[in-house]
Amino acid sequence: MAGPHPVGDPAPLDGLLPASAGVGADERDFGVYLHVPFCKVRCGYCDFNTYTATELRGVKQSDYASQAVLEVESAARILAASGVAARPAATVFFGGGTPTLLPADHLVRMLHAVRDTFGMVPGAEITTEANPDSVDLAYLLQLKAAGFTRVSFGMQSAVPSVLATLERTHDPERVPLVVQWARDAGLDVSLDLIYGTPGETIENWRASLEHAIGQNPDHISAYSLIVEDGTKLARQIRRGELVQPDEDLQADFYELADRLLAEAGYEWYEVSNWSRGTEHRSRHNLSYWRSADWWGVGPGAHSHIGGVRWWNVKHPAAYADRILAGHSPAAGRETLDDDTRELERVLLLTRIREGIPVATLTTAGRREVAGLIADELIDARAAIGGTIELTLRGRLLADAVVRRLLTD
Structure with a gap:
């Protein structure tokens, strides 16, 4: 289970939004995220809001799709009552947890609710996350028939010892099988990797990258392992049972990933994401980095x-109680002030390849551009053309670049 909620204001039981939320809404994309908070086992590094069967306090996984549908339907009513322009969904993303622990027809039912309630733009991107051991061909064919376009498999590593440290339960040899099944079903494929696991060597990481590239997926994500407070992994490191990931070694891992992926024809488009051409980028995740609108369904x-x-109550039991009572499941919320929105704009846009226009920075931020070029943190040609684009070194030090661009 994840840590505490962010600090914010209480959310009203009716879920209504302030009038400011509707300003300019018809000019922004709209997406839907559906959180499925169930896992077979809890991985030691994970701090996501997920629950195993013994942690559900009487809640039934089989009831979840009905509850999610109720929130989708209430979302449309809340947006309309709040004066937010109605828009079809450009992207839908099922995350978790392990969404594919539910029967395929449960995911299909939730997707149909989104389509029936909001509509879909032509060519909408519809993704589900999956573990390699949680689907078969029949399952994926059912998703494709319902309109899913993409599946993102949590591969993490191809090395059994690394998977064991992460407490991942799948056999790495299953990855080629599920990728082929997804291909046979007509779905785009993404593979998610993690680097920097305690005890992982550069040779281990190379093996994982080569195994992933060998499957010829459309998209690869590579995330550095972050040791989150409160996780089993953090306790193991604190007790000396495992070694804290080394930042210099993680930088080496990232540089190797970028080189091997580029050689294989993948282009980076966000600090941790690479795709085969722009058509295979994760449009849903790009909507987050571009500060679009999205409604998050689920605990x-x-x-x-x-x-x-805003953010919903965390436990599935509390979520079910709110939804079945006809109340908003929101636990708290915040209305971002202009300074916070500007900080987030710079923070998020700097991470993507298209970068951020120099002209939109403050005067102080624009003065930093020459120094960032000299320090080889941003691309000189792009900056001269009016855009901040991170170099490889800049991607490794992205937070430092953002701090300089936000200089007062």
Whole structure:
């Protein structure tokens, strides 16, 4: 289970949003995120809002789809009553947890609710996350028939010892099988990797990268392992049972990933994400980095509409109680002020390849551009053309670049 909620204001039981949320809504994309908070086992490094069967306090996984549908339907009513322009969904993303622990027809039912309630733009991107051991061909064919376009497999590593440290339960040899099944079903494929696991060597990481590239997926994500407070992994490191990931070694891992992926024809488009051409980028995740609007459905899910951000109650039992009582499941929210929205704009846009226009920075931020070029943190040609684009070194030090661009 994840840590405490962010600090914010109480959310009203009716879920209504302030008038500011509707300003300019018809000019922003809209997406839907559906959080499925169930896992077979809890991985030691994970601090996501997920629950195993013994932690559900009487809640039935089989009831979850019906509850999520109720929130989707209430979302449309809340947006309309709050004066937020109705828009079809450009992207839908099922995350978790392990969404594919539920029967395929449960995911299909939730997707149909989104389509029936909001509509879909032509060619909408519809993704589910999956573990390699949680699907078969029949399952994936059912998703494709319902309109899913993409599946993102949590591969993490191809090395059994690394998977064991992460407490991942799948056999790495299953990855080629599920990728082929997804291909046979007509779905785009993404593979998610993690680097920097305690005890992982550069040779281990190379093996994982080569195994992933060998499957010829459309998209690869590579995330550095972050040791989150309160996780089993953090306790193991504190007790000396495992070694804290080394930042210099993680930088080496990242540089190797970028080189091997580039050689294989993948382009980076966000600090931790690479795709085969722009058509295979994760449009849903790009909507987050571009501060678009999205409604998050499910326990602990976060939403953002027009500078208003809120988060749902975390436990599935509390979520079910709210939904079945006809109340908003939101636990708290915040309305971002202009300074916070500017900070987030710079923070998020700097991470993506298209970068951020120099002209939109403050005067102090623009003065930093020459120094960032000299320090080889941003691309000189792009900066001269009016855009901040991170170099490889800049991607490794992205937070430092953002701090300089936000200089007062």
